[in-house]
Amino acid sequence: MTTSPDTLGPPRLSLAALFLKFLRFGFLAFGGPVAQIAMIRRTLVDEERWISSPRFNRLLAVMQALPGPEAHELCVHMGMMARGRVGGLLAGLGFMLPGFVLMLAAAWLYERFIVGQSGLTGLLLGVQIVVVAIIIRAVHRIGSHVLEDGLLWMLAIGAFVASLLHAPFWIPLVACGLIYALEQRPWAGLAIAVASAFAAILFGVHLEVAPPTVAISAEPSPQLAALFVAGLKGGLLTFGGAYTAIPYVRADTVGRGWLPDGVFLDGVALAGVLPAPLVIFGTFTGYVVGGWVGALAVTAGIFLPAFAFSMVLFKHLEAVVENPTLHRLLAGVAAAVVGVIAATSLQLAWTTARSAPSLWIAGVIFLVALIAVWRTKPRWVPILILGGAASGLLAFP
Incomplete structure (x- = not known):
């Protein structure tokens, strides 16, 4: 009616x-x-x-x-x-409070009773393998919506390469956004691309995917400002889905040696089974690194943009986004984010494979998980994660 x-x-x-x-x-x-x-x-x-x-x-x-x-x-x-x-x-x-409280409880239980238990290593590895498959599927799903033309594909590939070379996160984002916004001025776009390459070289790029080995502590950390900024980066750069926050939070936590990739993936897995936006994995990461205060710092950073954009631009949201230049700028940034998360998924797959006792068994679990996530809807993610836990427990006793 x-x-x-x-x-x-x-x-x-x-x-x-x-x-x-x-x-x-x-x-x-x-x-x-x-x-x-x-x-x-x-x-x-x-x-x-x-x-x-x-x-x-x-x-x-x-x-x-x-x-x-x-x-x-x-x-x-x-x-x-x-x-x-x-x-x-x-x-x-x-809306965010139930997931936040449940994730805090899950992080506390994880730190107290799960991490470091040798009998649960296989279970956690199985979960991590499935989460990598889920992230790869998310890259494909987000990319299919974002990469609408050849230039956006080229920008995503450029951001992918820059991320693998560990270029500072802002270089591909700024460059891709400006290049796409200035598509009608090819010489300006070319100049931005060249300047970005020089900036990446100036700041130093290197290829390194080995995971850090770090002890976990739930004590408050003196790095609270850095944790807040890590969450803020994730919140500001969550284009096309919450999975796009993963590379930025990971870069500022795993990348600094504050926790290993395996623990980070466990947090993503927990977020996938709780009633909350997936970005609530930031609460887990903050708790593992900096205790209760660290969890609050990362969570505040991640959700601040979501509050700010809606509350500050309440009466002007549609007009702002419909601005053609801004729309193209955001489209270019989104393409860069697709490339960055694709690079992150490759790095996570590499570090997870390195930790598997048997690469063949891990590969079989990964392929089965990849087929499953491709053939099922997102609401089945909790079931797939539980299946990964069972598979890991059986395959890596």
């Missing part, structure tokens, strides 16, 4: 009722962003008619063009529609 636009609008809710409504969404946020967005649409658009379906679709398209977990950004935006900026803040906090 068609609803007249003048009957649309959020109901009158107290701040407490608004918070509880989005807290419920947070407890039910299983299955990744597609399932989370479908839940929000079903409740707020189809049932309660806060906004029309066409407007929701336009809003979703805007959120997908901006960095950050789009389901969380939608919650913030809807909360602002109901009760202004305070409502947006409460809606966003309600």
